[in-house]
Amino acid sequence: MRTKRRYILARILPYGAAVDQKQLYLSVIEAAASLLGDAAVGLAQPTVVYCDAGYAVIRCRRGAEREIAAALATVTAVGDDRVSLRTVATSGTIRALRRRMRPIRPIPEDGEIMIGERAYAVCRYPGQKVDLIEKGIKHQKRFFFSELDLEER
């Protein structure tokens, strides 16, 4: 008999992080197995079914969604990049979760700021949020500021 499933919608932080679905799956499995044990994770069957536009949908068996949501809170990195997953909602259908997805896009405005001797690109997001991303090719350092902080600098 086909088992009932539950879907967990999680927002991926920081905004704009390019996360590979397979890498995210491996991180979720590692976090869940470390927290709950292999037996519990085997029964819960967590899988990443969607990963795009700053959101991820994780499928698991019905009844295990609380444990998997707790395990998602312990994900701290995907691959070599620092990432955090914030649970938004749990539902029985992906369709219901899609309605909860509100893609967050940067406000188009170029800028650059110097912190110490390093140059950082300014990415503004709704809600007075400003991410400073170190200029470079890979593993750039990030700072999380607000509009208020930039005005004071």
Next chain:
Amino acid sequence: MKITDACIFPYPDGDSTVSRMAIEAGELGFDSLVAIGDAGHRFSCAVEILQGAIITARSVKEVLRDPAVRRADLVCVDAGDLSFNRALASTKDVNVISKIHATRQNAFDHVAARTAAERGVAVEISIAPLIHFRGAKRQQALNRYADILALHRRYGFMLTISSAASSILDQRSVREIRGLCGLFGMTGAEVNEALSSVGRMIEHSSPPGGAVR
């Protein structure tokens, strides 16, 4: 009931400024947060920012000599051995005993618990070890928190819950905190009570209509 994150480490200790962390905390369901170090803005969006201090000392004399005791809204002192923790629990100027997960199993006993309950000293439960540690270290933290919870249920001292976040990536929502605290048997009602205990402590210590401390 004011839901408070009892400890964050904003920029320059971390990579996120206090105002950004306050914006995120508001979205995550918090009403106030305690910033360690120079907090800067007292209010940012709808989230109140309290100034906290963490003191690491070997004796109570050293704690009382620290100027942060008089400056901060919330004074947290890192736990140590049994005698030190018993002394902390009976010290009026100490609000919270922190880093209890890093102590030995018998470092906070029923005597310290009873004294803490009588003097209104809280014990901090930090979710950072549950998020960042793996294996034996996390098992030890869960074990210590379960012991503290059993003592809290018996003697009724206050608990506080903190994210100990130095970045917005370390902050967690109230619902996620409930899930993480459920790992060592804390109920939703106990989590709510622990999250609101800083608000209660501040209310009791502030004169009516006056400054916080």
